[in-house]
Amino acid sequence: MHIKKQRLLTPGPTPLLPSALHAMMGSDIHHRTDDFRNLYKRVLADLKEILGTSSDVLVLVSSGSGAMEAAAQNFFSPGDEVLVCSAGKFGERWVEITKAFGLHPTVLTAPYGEAVHPESVEQALRQNKNLRGVFVQASETSTGAQHDVKAMGKAIQRTEAIFVVDAITGIGTMPLDVDGWGLDIVVGGSQKAFMIPPGLAFLSISPKAWAMADSAKSPRYYFDLKREKKNAVNGESAWTPNTALLLAFAEALKFIRSIGMPKLVENAQLLARATREAVTELGLQLFSNSPGSSVTAVRPPSGMDSGVIVKEFRTRFNAIITNGQGSMKGQIFRLAHLGYFDFHDLFAIIAELELILAAQGYPVQFGTGVAAAQNVYAEAALPKEAVALT
Amino acid sequence: MHIKKQRLLTPGPTPLLPSALHAMMGSDIHHRTDDFRNLYKRVLADLKEILGTSSDVLVLVSSGSGAMEAAAQNFFSPGDEVLVCSAGKFGERWVEITKAFGLHPTVLTAPYGEAVHPESVEQALRQNKNLRGVFVQASETSTGAQHDVKAMGKAIQRTEAIFVVDAITGIGTMPLDVDGWGLDIVVGGSQKAFMIPPGLAFLSISPKAWAMADSAKSPRYYFDLKREKKNAVNGESAWTPNTALLLAFAEALKFIRSIGMPKLVENAQLLARATREAVTELGLQLFSNSPGSSVTAVRPPSGMDSGVIVKEFRTRFNAIITNGQGSMKGQIFRLAHLGYFDFHDLFAIIAELELILAAQGYPVQFGTGVAAAQNVYAEAALPKEAVALT
Numbered sequence: 124m125h126i127k128k129q130r131l132l133t134p135g136p137t138p139l140l141p142s143a144l145h146a147m148m149g150s151d152i153h154h155r156t157d158d159f160r161n162l163y164k165r166v167l168a169d170l171k172e173i174l175g176t177s178s179d180v181l182v183l184v185s186s187g188s189g190a191m192e193a194a195a196q197n198f199f200s201p202g203d204e205v206l207v208c209s210a211g212k213f214g215e216r217w218v219e220i221t222k223a224f225g226l227h228p229t230v231l232t233a234p235y236g237e238a239v240h241p242e243s244v245e246q247a248l249r250q251n252k253n254l255r256g257v258f259v260q261a262s263e264t265s266t267g268a269q270h271d272v273k274a275m276g277k278a279i280q281r282t283e284a285i286f287v288v289d290a291i292t293g294i295g296t297m298p299l300d301v302d303g304w305g306l307d308i309v310v311g312g313s314q315k316a317f318m319i320p321p322g323l324a325f326l327s328i329s330p331k332a333w334a335m336a337d338s339a340k341s342p343r344y345y346f347d348l349k350r351e352k353k354n355a356v357n358g359e360s361a362w363t364p365n366t367a368l369l370l371a372f373a374e375a376l377k378f379i380r381s382i383g384m385p386k387l388v389e390n391a392q393l394l395a396r397a398t399r400e401a402v403t404e405l406g407l408q409l410f411s412n413s414p415g416s417s418v419t420a421v422r423p424p425s426g427m428d429s430g431v432i433v434k435e436f437r438t439r440f441n442a443i444i445t446n447g448q449g450s451m452k453g454q455i456f457r458l459a460h461l462g463y464f465d466f467h468d469l470f471a472i473i474a475e476l477e478l479i480l481a482a483q484g485y486p487v488q489f490g491t492g493v494a495a496a497q498n499v500y501a502e503a504a505l506p507k508e509a510v511a512l513t
Numbered sequence: 514m515h516i517k518k519q520r521l522l523t524p525g526p527t528p529l530l531p532s533a534l535h536a537m538m539g540s541d542i543h544h545r546t547d548d549f550r551n552l553y554k555r556v557l558a559d560l561k562e563i564l565g566t567s568s569d570v571l572v573l574v575s576s577g578s579g580a581m582e583a584a585a586q587n588f589f590s591p592g593d594e595v596l597v598c599s600a601g602k603f604g605e606r607w608v609e610i611t612k613a614f615g616l617h618p619t620v621l622t623a624p625y626g627e628a629v630h631p632e633s634v635e636q637a638l639r640q641n642k643n644l645r646g647v648f649v650q651a652s653e654t655s656t657g658a659q660h661d662v663k664a665m666g667k668a669i670q671r672t673e674a675i676f677v678v679d680a681i682t683g684i685g686t687m688p689l690d691v692d693g694w695g696l697d698i699v700v701g702g703s704q705k706a707f708m709i710p711p712g713l714a715f716l717s718i719s720p721k722a723w724a725m726a727d728s729a730k731s732p733r734y735y736f737d738l739k740r741e742k743k744n745a746v747n748g749e750s751a752w753t754p755n756t757a758l759l760l761a762f763a764e765a766l767k768f769i770r771s772i773g774m775p776k777l778v779e780n781a782q783l784l785a786r787a788t789r790e791a792v793t794e795l796g797l798q799l800f801s802n803s804p805g806s807s808v809t810a811v812r813p814p815s816g817m818d819s820g821v822i823v824k825e826f827r828t829r830f831n832a833i834i835t836n837g838q839g840s841m842k843g844q845i846f847r848l849a850h851l852g853y854f855d856f857h858d859l860f861a862i863i864a865e866l867e868l869i870l871a872a873q874g875y876p877v878q879f880g881t882g883v884a885a886a887q888n889v890y891a892e893a894a895l896p897k898e899a900v901a902l903t
Contacts, residue, residue, distance in 0.1 A: 125894055126772075126780045126855045129531075141519075148538065382516075390516045439894070440857055465516045467830055470864035471857040474883050478891060489887040490880025493864050497879040501868060504515055504829070 127441035132472060134264050134292055134418035134445065134459040140318035140378055143371040150367035159366065160358030166369055167355060169376035170325060173384050174294070174309065176301035178327045181351045182372075184365045187291040187312030190324035192220055193346035194287045194308045198256065198332050200340035201225030205256040206247050206284070208239035208275075212265035212448045213289060217258040224341045229254070235451055236266045236420070238413045241274035254284045255335070261293025262415045265448045267457060269297060269415030273304045280305035285332045291315055292417035295384070296391040296461045307332040315417075316387060317379075318463040319371040328352075387462075391416040394460040394469055397499035401473045402458075404495035405480065405487060410455045420447070420455040424485045429456040435479040442475060466500050517831035522862060524654050524682055524808035524835065524849040530708035530768055533761040540757035549756065550748030556759055557745060559766035560715060563774050564684070564699065566691035568717045571741045572762075574755045577681040577702030580714035582610055583736035584677045584698045588646065588722050590730035591615030595646040596637050596674070598629035598665075602655035602838045603679060607648040614731045619644070625841055626656045626810070628803045631664035644674045645725070651683025652805045655838045657847060659687060659805030663694045670695035675722045681705055682807035685774070686781040686851045697722040705807075706777060706852040707769075709761040718742075777852075781806040784850040784859055787889035791863045792848075794885035795870065795877060800845045807851040810837070812844065814875045819846040825869040832865060856890050 131138055152158045163182075171180045183190055199205065203226050207217045210233040221228045231247060233239045239259070248254055257279050261272050272288055279286040285307035290299060294309070295316025301309055306327075313323035328336075328348065336349060350361045379387055395416035399409060402421045410420035423429040429446055430453050436442045447455040458472060473492045481487040521528055542548045553572075561570045573580055589595065593616050597607045600623040611618045621637060623629045629649070638644055647669050651662050662678055669676040675697035680689060684699070685706025691699055696717075703713035718726075718738065726739060740751045769777055785806035789799060792811045800810035813819040819836055820843050826832045837845040848862060863882045871877040 125783055125890075126777075126853065128528075128853065128855050128857065130857065138518075387516075393515055440855075442857065463516065463518065465518050465830075467518065467520065467832065467861040467865065470883070471861040474860035474864070474887055475857065478887055481891065488884075489891075490882075490884030492880075493860070493883045494878075494880030497864055497868055500515075501871065501879075 130440070130442045132442050132444050132459055132468065134315070134457060134461060135312065136314040136321055137316070137318060137459060137462040138464065139320065140375050140463050142378065143319045143374040146370040146374040147367040149370050152366060154360070154364050154366055159364070162369055162373060163355070163360065163364065164358040166373050166376060169373070169380060173376060173379050174301055174327055175384065176309075176327050178301065178329045179333070179352055180325060180327045181348055181355055182323055182325045182360070182369075183346065183351070184322065184360070184362065185324045185346070186321060187289070187310060187324045188216065189346060190310045190312070190326050191216065191289055193326060193343070193348055194310060195220045195224045195226065196341045196343035196346055197348045198285060198308070198335045198339050199224065199226055200338070202227065203255045204229065204251060204253045205258060206231065206244065206254050208244065208257070208259040208270065209233070210238055210260070210266065210268055210270070211235055211263040213260045213263055217289070221258065228258075236268055236411045238263075238268045238270050241271050241278060244275045245278040248278060248282050248284065254282070256285045256287055258287045259289065261288050261290040261299065262296060262417045264292045264418060265451065266411055267415060267418045267420035268411040268413050269293075272299070272306060276304035276306055285329070285335060292461055293415070295387045296417040297415060298385070298388060301327055313368060313372060316391070316462040317372065317375050319368060319375050322365050322368045323372060388416070391460045391464070393499065393503055394464055394466070395419055397466070397469055397496040398458050398460065400495040400499050401492040402476070405477065405492040417461040418457045418459045420457045422455055424480065427483060427485070428453045431483060432456045432476070432479055435482065436475060439479065440475045442472065466496070466504070469496055517829075520830075520832045522832050522834050522849055522858065524705070524847060524851060525702065526704040526711055527706070527708060527849060527852040528854065529710065530765050530853050532768065533709045533764040536760040536764040537757040539760050542756060544750070544754050544756055549754070552759055552763060553745070553750065553754065554748040556763050556766060559763070559770060563766060563769050564691055564717055565774065566699075566717050568691065568719045569723070569742055570715060570717045571738055571745055572713055572715045572750070572759075573736065573741070574712065574750070574752065575714045575736075576711055577679070577700060577714045578606065579736060580700045580702070580716050581606065581679055583716060583733070583738055584700060585610045585614045585616065586731045586733035586736055587738045588675060588698070588725045588729050589614065589616050590728070592617065593645045594619065594641060594643045595648060596621065596634065596644050598634065598647070598649040598660065599623070600628055600650065600656065600658055600660070601625055601653040603650045603653055607679070611648065618648075626658055626801045628653075628658045628660050631661050631668060634665045635668040638668060638672050638674065644672070646675045646677055648677045649679070651678050651680040651689065652686060652807045654682045654808060655841065656801050657805060657808045657810035658801040658803050659683070662689070662696060666694035666696055675719070675725060682851055683805070685777045686807040687805060688775070688778060691717055703758060703762060706781070707762065708765050708853040709758060712755050712758045713762060778806070781850040781854070783889065783893055784854055784856070785809055787856070787859055787886040788848050788850065790885040790889050791882040792866075795867065795882040808847045808849045810845040810847045813846065814870065817873060817875070818843045821873060822846045822866070822869055825872065826865060829869065830865045832862065856886070856894070859886055
């Protein structure tokens with residue numbers, strides 16, 4: 124018999140920042156008071172600073188999918204032609220959402236695990252001058268692949284179209300120059316690199332996007348961004364806000380500001396690299412040929428269902444990792460790096476993966492995957508640059 | 514740069530049980546109401562069940578040292594001759610406490626890292642029929658050594674003396690048959706295997722000990738155990754109780770009851786064994802020749818100050834482990850196993866220890882210590898017997 128602490132190691136929800144979790148205890152404040160207005164203004168200002176944009180940033184009480192819907196509602200009209208880059212489950216969600224609001228998406232599809240090439244986007248824009256928007260995932264969480272939104276943005280900037288980027292798992296795991304790269308709408312969610320529970324989403328909205336909002340005729344009410352903007356100026360939300368999560372968000376933003384967004388990205392990138400080295404050392408294959416740093420999708424050994432690995436992580440170690448989604452179920456397992464993850468987590472996860480593989484009859488020399496991760500730490504980590512959390 | 518979560522890996526305070534931590538939020542109750550009385554009665558009953566004793570069990574608002582003092586005050590009189598087994602810093606504390614209250618201790622000393630032999634106790638009892646009590650540590654936290662309290666208890670049972678056992682880190686890490694082995698006074702603390710913060714101590718008191726209390730003349734007031742017992746019958750404490758910690762204690766006791774005390778002990782023993790295998794595999798030496806399972810004291814490589822290892826754990830990984838205490842400072846570092854620890858913790862700790870040793874120039878093949886711990890897991894752990902915590 125052994126104790127097994129529950130550990131949440133998924134690409135959202137992610138492990139919680141303790142100071143953010145504790146802040147939720149202060150949520151007995153009223154949302155139409157200055158207590159709240161000061162909090163809300165601070166969250167919006169800090170979020171804007173962290174995203175490094177001069178665009179408006181608005182927060183919604185919804186999951187990330189709600190903010191994706193808001194992007195489709197507020198800047199387009201039924202019948203508008205748009206381009207969707209689809210390389211996994213969340214690309215497919217863009218297709219579903221745009222269709223649900225009567226837009227006409229042209230879909231550029233990449234096989235699961237791969238990414239849509241920026242050249243394909245450029246070509247599509249050349250071929251169809253009526254395209255009003257381009258939708259993409261910065262990081263496709265379902266496969267671990269990453270899109271080159273910098274190159275795409277540069278191409279889109281030269282057209283009338285706006286660039287709508289689902290960066291829900293991209294923020295905090297890859298560099299994103301919102302203004303410089305022409306990322307007109309950037310969508311994020313609370314339960315990702317922001318280290319707090321699910322329930323909040325947000326968007327940045329460029330002047331180019333706002334200009335389109337004036338003529339946009341898609342029906343909207345709850346996600347009316349102009350209404351939110353009008354209220355936000357006064358430190359208020361259009362509807363009842365999620366006070367507890369905003370208190371947590373304020374703490375998380377404070378933490379990210381204290382270390383700087385580039386350092387948060389670097390942390391995820393380092394852990395992702397160490398994970399790739401570790402699983403490769405164990406003889407496993409990466410699923411994506413353009414892997415990002417939010418989550419690493421790994422193929423199980425030949426003949427093994429990845430669900431077995433996911434189940435064994437839970438049964439043996441009470442650690443929650445994720446299977447493939449949809450058609451990839453059973454084909455991959457995913458190890459997350461975004462937000463509040465550290466090497467301590469990773470060393471243990473790899474040791475546990477080794478034990479699970481061995482128990483399934485896969486030949487493993489204990490400690491060899493861990494050693495590969497340790498080597499990445501040893502080469503990269505300088506103690507004086509590390510961030511101590513209390 | 515990399516994120517480093519703070520991790521408390523010391524032999525007290527120990528990592529907190531989440532459900533116990535959350536329960537502290539309910540501490541806005543008053544202690545002279547039935548809300549409190551029901552809580553207090555439940556804590557005392559559950560604690561008694563977990564200790565497996567028919568003796569009275571009382572809780573004090575103090576650290577463990579306070580309960581040690583209560584043992585010296587309530588059952589002895591100035592001038593009483595007592596025997597103290599001293600094998601480390603906490604044995605020395607028994608000497609200080611007994612002297613502070615005018616008792617005359619004869620001290621059986623074992624070198625740091627070793628244990629006092631039960632035969633020495635038996636011999637001392639034969640040589641001095643006036644001995645009124647024998648004081649010992651079940652587990653000497655400062656060295657990681659463990660005393661054979663079963664053999665000692667059997668010898669003391671045949672005399673007039675009472676057996677006073679500091680089991681602060683012994684409870685939950687070794688079998689303790691309180692009634693069967695004649696452990697008249699057993700002292701425990703909240704921040705050890707009970708997985709809650711410091712601030713509560715407790716004692717079990719046998720009928721043989723209570724009989725001595727009637728004639729005991731040592732001065733006492735705050736730690737008057739008769740007064741506590743009288744109040745406890747009605748579900749009250751003599752003085753203002755620590756409500757928050759009692760709420761946490763109730764949750765921790767509920768958890769320990771759910772798995773059973775023997776399983777908690779088995780968890781610590783398994784982790785201690787895996788730790789010994791890991792550090793031995795890395796070429797390090799254990800400090801104690803009779804190591805217990807509360808904490809493992811390890812000698813650093815020859816020529817290396819153990820303080821460097823402690824400091825590097827904090828600097829590189831924000832993990833708090835402990836140095837040697839007093840004269841052992843610099844000579845050993847200590848890795849804890851008592852309470853809310855699991856293999857996930859251990860795999861990471863060993864990987865970190867390997868990195869720290871290598872950074873100091875000690876030859877380490879990464880992953881080999883982890884592999885030794887993995888082997889202990891692989892041989893011992895049966896998933897169906899593991900305890901999932903939410």
